[in-house]
Amino acid sequence: MENSMFCYQCQETSRGIACVLKGVCGKNSSTSSAMDLLLFIVRGVSVVADNLRVKGQAVSPEVDRYIVDALFSTITNANFDDASILNRVDKGLQIRQDLIMQSEKAGIVLPSVDEILWNGQRTEYEEKARSVGVMRESNEDIRSLKELVVYGLKGMAAYLEHAMRLGYNDESIHSFIQSALSQMVVKAMTTDELITIVMRTGEMGVQTMALLDKANTESYGNPEITKVNIGVGSNPGILISGHDLHDIEDLLKQTEGTGVDVYTHGEMLPAHYYPAFKKYKHFVGNYGNAWWKQREEFTAFNGPIVFTTNCIVPPLANAIYKERLFTSNSTGYPGCKHIESEAQGHKDYSEVIALAKNCEAPVSLEEGEIVGGFAHNQVLELADKVVDAVKSGAIRKFVVMAGCDGRMKNREYYSEFAKALPKDCVILTAGCAKYKYNKLNLGDINGIPRVLDAGQCNDSYSLAVIALKLKEVFRLNDINELPIVYNIAWYEQKAVIVLLALLYLGVKNIHLGPTLPAFLSPNVAKILVDNFGISGIGTVDEDLKNFGIVG
16 A cells, blocks of 8 residues: 655654554644645745845745744644645745745845745645655655754744744744755755754754743743642633743733633643742642643543643544634644734633633542752752762762653653662653653652752753753763763654754763654664764663663
8 A cells, every 4th residue: 555644753653664644643644745745835935045045135034933833833743734734835835935036136046946946736735745755855864864854943943933932033043944954955965964964953952942941031030949739629720731831821811810720731830830920829730641641631621721832632533622622823633723823922812711611620630749840040059959969979860851751651661760760869851751750759869859850841951051060060071971861752853852952062872762763764873873872772670770870
């Protein structure tokens, strides 16, 4: 049977090779094709925009916003709505044509590539999509490196979009994204040239995460140690998921005094750590766990659910909560109401609030509290205490267990690994990977919790800042001399940019699991192993020995 799609951008990809009939994530082949075509158009827009910049011509901010949104909408579990994706294709064709006209007026000769020349109609979209997907590049190693860059750019775009929504931007990041996409279209690139772009992607990833960190902390304050309620109240509630802090601010403001409570889910948990949100008494707590448990948890919640970003798990056909699902920003799901931003970037949640008032209160899933808020500013305030614990031997190892959670059974490894760590080891975490161990009773070391949660996946930047500060305090020449090991779980493309950022910062011997990316060809995987010491995971007992944690 001929493959109806080809996608291997996430960790769950079928058989560890590729999804070729339907995505394990739930993405239909038609959606995959629409995304392939959208990325083809994005590459074309980038080629023209990059040529304009090289010739000193200004590129409209609309172009930057379009490319960031389009890339973000194609990450895993963000958008399952074919119409939404195809509307972006339509928009991209118009933007590309406007840029071409701008180039002609400036006397700029553009390269003759299909990404610029093709100008099909809607009736031709499906056929065109078949020839512009991942397998358009026949050389396995070149394809692998190109996709590594593209997936890094997708993650970068996600973080950049959040910063932009808070009014923070950096033209050099947009310029790099568009230049990287353009180069991979117009040049017959060698492996070495692509590796250079891979490392540059990591560098710009650090810059992007630093920008978002600045946007979040200057807007809402530095995260601080916080106990987050995981129980429920008696009022009806709204559950907000994803990563966008601008959206939760809008929601908290509009629900104040309405008798409707607000709960976070999944990656939105760290919103509780920001001082600006603590004034809202109806900001009750966090409901449930990581993204992949949402089907049962959304059913039990009873109230509306708002997606600000991925990860969406497609509801089952008989799901009773589908009519309570709302999407926004780059997300989309067929049949769900999409909340658009108004001219100033804010959203009107009146429909969501009205629905919530007619819903029952959430069903209790658990009781108690979890502790987080250990971003770089908070940890550096504890630096003397941490350093003393290291010098005394009370803390022997830090284990970075950042990244993503997921539904595959082999991810139970991370819970077992956390439980097996000796009591003189501290876990540094960020991202939804934390849900594998943040509710375990692992205790503390001299008052320092053994799980230090920095926040969302982008807050892996905080973990890098902490490591660099410890390197400085201990007067080391190399970050790899620190008593830190990296055991990182990945799932989608935001984790890819975090990985590339760590490689750029010089971090070596990263253990990546539960499986290595399918998009790494054997030769490219060997390059990463030989140059950076990247490896997979084994059993808990084997890895505790391999990481030098136990004898």
